[in-house]
Amino acid sequence: MNWGRELKYSLVLFGLCLSAASAAQTDPLSSWNDGSVKQAIIEFVQTTTRPGSPQFIAPAERIVVFDNDGTLWAEQPIYFQLFFAMDRVKALAAQHPEWESQEPFASLLKGNLNAALAGGESAIAKIMMASHAGMTTEQFERIVKDWLTTAKHPRFKRPYTDLVYQPMLELLGYFRSNGFKTFIVSGGGIEFMRPWTQAVYGIPPEQVIGSSIKTKFEVHEGKPVLVRLPEVNFVDDKAGKPVGINSHIGRRPAAAFGNSDGDRQMLEWTQAGDGPRLMVLVHHDDATREWAYGAESKIGTFSDSLASAAKKQGWSVVSIKDDWKHVFAFEK
Amino acid sequence: MNWGRELKYSLVLFGLCLSAASAAQTDPLSSWNDGSVKQAIIEFVQTTTRPGSPQFIAPAERIVVFDNDGTLWAEQPIYFQLFFAMDRVKALAAQHPEWESQEPFASLLKGNLNAALAGGESAIAKIMMASHAGMTTEQFERIVKDWLTTAKHPRFKRPYTDLVYQPMLELLGYFRSNGFKTFIVSGGGIEFMRPWTQAVYGIPPEQVIGSSIKTKFEVHEGKPVLVRLPEVNFVDDKAGKPVGINSHIGRRPAAAFGNSDGDRQMLEWTQAGDGPRLMVLVHHDDATREWAYGAESKIGTFSDSLASAAKKQGWSVVSIKDDWKHVFAFEK
Numbered sequence A, B: 001m002n003w004g005r006e007l008k009y010s011l012v013l014f015g016l017c018l019s020a021a022s023a024a025q026t027d028p029l030s031s032w033n034d035g036s037v038k039q040a041i042i043e044f045v046q047t048t049t050r051p052g053s054p055q056f057i058a059p060a061e062r063i064v065v066f067d068n069d070g071t072l073w074a075e076q077p078i079y080f081q082l083f084f085a086m087d088r089v090k091a092l093a094a095q096h097p098e099w100e101s102q103e104p105f106a107s108l109l110k111g112n113l114n115a116a117l118a119g120g121e122s123a124i125a126k127i128m129m130a131s132h133a134g135m136t137t138e139q140f141e142r143i144v145k146d147w148l149t150t151a152k153h154p155r156f157k158r159p160y161t162d163l164v165y166q167p168m169l170e171l172l173g174y175f176r177s178n179g180f181k182t183f184i185v186s187g188g189g190i191e192f193m194r195p196w197t198q199a200v201y202g203i204p205p206e207q208v209i210g211s212s213i214k215t216k217f218e219v220h221e222g223k224p225v226l227v228r229l230p231e232v233n234f235v236d237d238k239a240g241k242p243v244g245i246n247s248h249i250g251r252r253p254a255a256a257f258g259n260s261d262g263d264r265q266m267l268e269w270t271q272a273g274d275g276p277r278l279m280v281l282v283h284h285d286d287a288t289r290e291w292a293y294g295a296e297s298k299i300g301t302f303s304d305s306l307a308s309a310a311k312k313q314g315w316s317v318v319s320i321k322d323d324w325k326h327v328f329a330f331e332k
Helices: A003-026 A036-049 A080-095 A097-101 A105-109 A113-117 A120-132 A137-150 A166-177 A190-201 A240-248 A261-271 A304-313 B003-025 B036-049 B080-095 B097-101 B105-109 B113-117 B120-132 B137-150 B166-177 B190-201 B240-248 B261-271 B304-313
Strands: A063-066 A181-189 A208-220 A223-234 A255-258 A278-283 A316-319 B063-066 B181-189 B208-220 B223-234 B255-258 B278-283 B316-319
Touching: A036 A166, A036 A278, A036 A316, A063 A166, A080 A097, A080 A105, A080 A120, A080 A137, A097 A105, A105 A113, A105 A120, A113 A120, A120 A223, A137 A190, A137 A223, A166 A181, A166 A255, A181 A190, A181 A240, A190 A208, A208 A240, A208 B240, A208 B261, A223 A240, A223 B240, A223 B261, A240 A261, A240 B208, A240 B223, A255 A261, A261 A278, A261 A304, A261 B208, A261 B223, A278 A304, A304 A316, B036 B166, B036 B278, B036 B316, B063 B166, B080 B097, B080 B105, B080 B120, B080 B137, B097 B105, B105 B113, B105 B120, B113 B120, B120 B223, B137 B190, B137 B223, B166 B181, B166 B255, B181 B190, B181 B240, B190 B208, B208 B240, B223 B240, B240 B261, B255 B261, B261 B278, B261 B304, B278 B304, B304 B316
Parallel strands: A063 A181, A063 A255, A181 A208, A255 A278, A278 A316, B063 B181, B063 B255, B181 B208, B255 B278, B278 B316
Antiparallel strands: A208 A223, B208 B223
8 A cells, every 4th residue: 555645645635625615715605606796796895895996985884785575585475474473363362252253363363364365454454463562572572583483484394584595695794794784674573573683694683674563661560661562663665765774774875685666765765875886686586496476476576667777777686596506595 | 421321211201101101091981080980880891791701791782872962962051952953043044034923933033042942842842843854864964064063062162072071982982892882872863963973972873863853755856865854753762762772772781871860761671681781870960060950950850769769779870070080071
């Protein structure tokens, strides 16, 4: 046996492995296929963070906002928060015998989702208030956390938090490693997201903006609590998104990511600032790995008018089918 | 001449200067006199940040909140924002001939402040809406910045931002250098504070919570703007402070600083959390260097009930007279 040769061979192999690892490390967006969107993102980050660049953005102004449903995680066949609300209604049904004859609860408890949601916005509002109000903020946080550990998505049979988009996780990390502060700006409930955004996205609660119901400070048996009231406080959707951004962040984002008509004003507001801006829409066109939907969809509507606006205003549009090598981490 | 001796002498002097500078550096709270409050603050920071300490607070949970008026800067003879509002009314009077016969504007324009404010909350609300609404958020920011460069406090004849408390500036820096995230939680206007908190306190806009009026997304001549409406959105005072903290931060502070009845619920909410907590009230008892006021004052009321609560619940109370070596930087 030639130990010397053996050793040399091992070292070469080891070296090859190191190079491979190092090559993988050089692409922080490895789940993105090369293409115009990936290129636009990298170019934006590089030109805005290189000292001396005419496009340089000061670290404090590096604010990037992300819609959540359909942008960071999936949203089909219905917003995941609605699955949560329905599970809550079922769990609370024993305390509400009147629901057996009241819509939308009656249909929902019979398992007839379509009939339950036939009442539209008003039916959804009733389900939301019945399931999201009437407890303290701490109790609600616990309920959300518990639900996430047990609930499974009907198609993928996995926890909902498995349905976050791997390319977007990489993007969040890429922005942060370049000094950007990442915020969520979602139509979803602010207190539905905050219990898990740090663990799942690396985004702390103070960087999560969403819709909310009113809360009230009370003292229960000597202990101060915040009670969640069945009353809408703020709807962080459409024209509400720039309002929410202004209220919570107080400065205009440098970049914004969305996926539907609900994000249009957020992208417009972002673009209207001086200097370099990046606006990106995720388009769901991959029925095999995820879902394909657009103008006709009630959830995550991507209207023709939004598509024209994107074209006219130079926004990048992600094709999940073409731009994403992987959609979910569990695919790999 | 003995150059060698001269040089030696210079080196010794230089050394002495270095030691003096270094001694000064060892006390990050040099404008605080030694005493129980300073000691409580230092002990809290040391025990919550020392790795392995049973009181250790994880960096992400190191949230400290500060009231603004009367806690970080002065608030007499009236809240400084009210001076701003009055100056705005004067500046806008030419466009509002009707104000000559309408209260509280008529009295205010005649320079009769007491008569103008005789209408109480409702008069103040009218002045606030007339002066704070009807422009875009960007225009309002510019107006606030311009005002701060020209307006002078009536007693000190200095810009209002000179009336920030030097010991509190040191405290903000001390907390931040120990990994705490500093937030303002003020009854004052959120958009009145944000244009200057970074420069004056080192607190970025996204860490400023305050009262607000509603804003509306509109497109003016093709440009998206947020218009400020004459309608109250949120009052960040008293029981509103825990609500504002929950809405903006989404976690409970580890420490809270206030100075009046308006801060009581914020301190109670802070204290109700698990683990180590620090609650501090600033008491204004120095008429010579600042002001002396308490239970009887309309601005910054420090009621007997608040004093009892502080005693009973173990909150620290700063005596400006005894605890602060300097009140304002310009004194030194």
